[in-house]
Amino acid sequence: MAALVHPGDSSALGLMVRIMAALIRISSVCCRGVSPLLFRSSSLIRPLAVQKKDRDCPYLISAKIHATPSSHAGSGSKAASLHWTGERILSIALLGLAPVAYYYPGPAVDYSLAAALTLHGHWGLGQVLTDYVHGDFKIKMANAGLFLLSTVTFAGLCYFNYHDVGICKAVALLWSK
Amino acid sequence: MALLLRTVARQGLCSSRLQLAVLYRHAVPMGTTAKEEMDKFWNKNTRLNRPVSPHISIYQWSVPMMLSISHRGTGVALSSGISAFALAALVLPESYPHYLDLIHSMSFGPQFLAFSKFALAFPVAFHTFNGIRHLLWDLGKGFKIPEVYRSGYIVIALTVLTSIGLAAM
Numbered sequence: 001m002a003a004l005v006h007p008g009d010s011s012a013l014g015l016m017v018r019i020m021a022a023l024i025r026i027s028s029v030c031c032r033g034v035s036p037l038l039f040r041s042s043s044l045i046r047p048l049a050v051q052k053k054d055r056d057c058p059y060l061i062s063a064k065i066h067a068t069p070s071s072h073a074g075s076g077s078k079a080a081s082l083h084w085t086g087e088r089i090l091s092i093a094l095l096g097l098a099p100v101a102y103y104y105p106g107p108a109v110d111y112s113l114a115a116a117l118t119l120h121g122h123w124g125l126g127q128v129l130t131d132y133v134h135g136d137f138k139i140k141m142a143n144a145g146l147f148l149l150s151t152v153t154f155a156g157l158c159y160f161n162y163h164d165v166g167i168c169k170a171v172a173l174l175w176s177k
Numbered sequence: 178m179a180l181l182l183r184t185v186a187r188q189g190l191c192s193s194r195l196q197l198a199v200l201y202r203h204a205v206p207m208g209t210t211a212k213e214e215m216d217k218f219w220n221k222n223t224r225l226n227r228p229v230s231p232h233i234s235i236y237q238w239s240v241p242m243m244l245s246i247s248h249r250g251t252g253v254a255l256s257s258g259i260s261a262f263a264l265a266a267l268v269l270p271e272s273y274p275h276y277l278d279l280i281h282s283m284s285f286g287p288q289f290l291a292f293s294k295f296a297l298a299f300p301v302a303f304h305t306f307n308g309i310r311h312l313l314w315d316l317g318k319g320f321k322i323p324e325v326y327r328s329g330y331i332v333i334a335l336t337v338l339t340s341i342g343l344a345a346m
Contacts, residue, residue: 030228091308098305121256130251134219145303156263164266164273173277175346177290 087123093118104169113167114157122150244329249308251300295344302339306332 101109125146133142161167170174209217269276285293310328313319319328 015190031300040210088312091312095305096307117259119257121252124252125256128249135215135223136216152267153260153263156265157259160266160273170273173274175294177281 016146083123089118090120090123101168101171105166105172107161107166109159110166110168111158114154114161118150118154118157121153122146208278240329241325244307244332248304248311251304251307255300255304291344294346295340298343299336302343303332303336306335306339 070158097109097113097116101113126143129139129142129146133139160170164170165173230338310319310332313328319325
C-alpha cells in the first residue's frame, strides 16, 4: 500500500518520507554499536517516531539523557567513597570502645576515646556543614573553623588525659555521686 | 496519510531489532560535576534573592523524620559538649576533682541528681542506638517503611530504658 515517492519530490509527502528515511538510518546505526555517539558534545533529541504503546517495537520517546562522562568512571577520585567507608568503620570502632572503656579503663582507652570521639565529631559536623552551608567562601570558612575546633578539642582531651584524671575516670567520678 | 506514515515508520524501525537498552546508548556526557551543578543552583538563586519554598514548615512530620533530625541534633549537642569540656580542661586552672567537689558541695536533691544523669545519658543512648540503626541501613537492611517505623520505635524504647538504667547507677 506504500505510495511510490522519489527522494527528489518537493511535496510535503516527499519531505515526510525523507525524514522517515533519515530516522530509519539513524535507528539502524543504533543497533550496530554507538560508541561514537557517546562522545558527541551536543545532546541528541529524537522526535517521537512511534506511539509509546506499540508492543512490537518498544521504541522510545525523545530522550535527552545526560550521564557522567565515561572519562570520570574508574579514573575518578575515590576520596569521597573512602571517606564514607572510613566514617562507618570509625563508628563501629567507637561502638566497640564503649564496653572496653567500662571494663578496662586506663590511659590506652582514654587516648583512643579522645581520638575516636574527636574524629567522629569532626566528620559528623563536617556533614552538617556540607548540608547547610553554601557558597565557596562560606564553605571554606566554616571548614576552617571546624578544623580549628576539632584540633582544640583533641588537644584539650589529651591534656585532660595527661594532666588530669582521664576520660574514663572522669565519667566514673561524675557518676559516683 | 499519517496512519500510512506511521505504519511505514513502524516497519522501518522495527526491522532494526531495537531493544530497550538502546535508549542508554544515546546518553551524552555532562560537562559539569554534580557539585558544580549544585553550586550553580545556589549561586543563581541567592543572587536573585529568591525565597525558598516552604518545606519543613508545611510538610506533615513523621516519626522517622523526627528521629532523623534528633540524631543530628544529639550529635551536634554531644560534640559541642565534648568540645566545651576540652576547652574547659585547657582554660580552667583547677583540676577536675576540684570542680567535682564544688558541685558535690552544692547540695542538690537526689531526684535532681538522678534527673541530671538521665539528661546526660539520654542523648548518648539515643545517638548510639539510632547510630546502629543507621549502620544497618548502610548494610542495606530495613528500608521497607514498616521496618523503618519498627526500628525507630525500638530505638526510642531502648533509649528510654537505657537512660533510666544508667541514671539509676
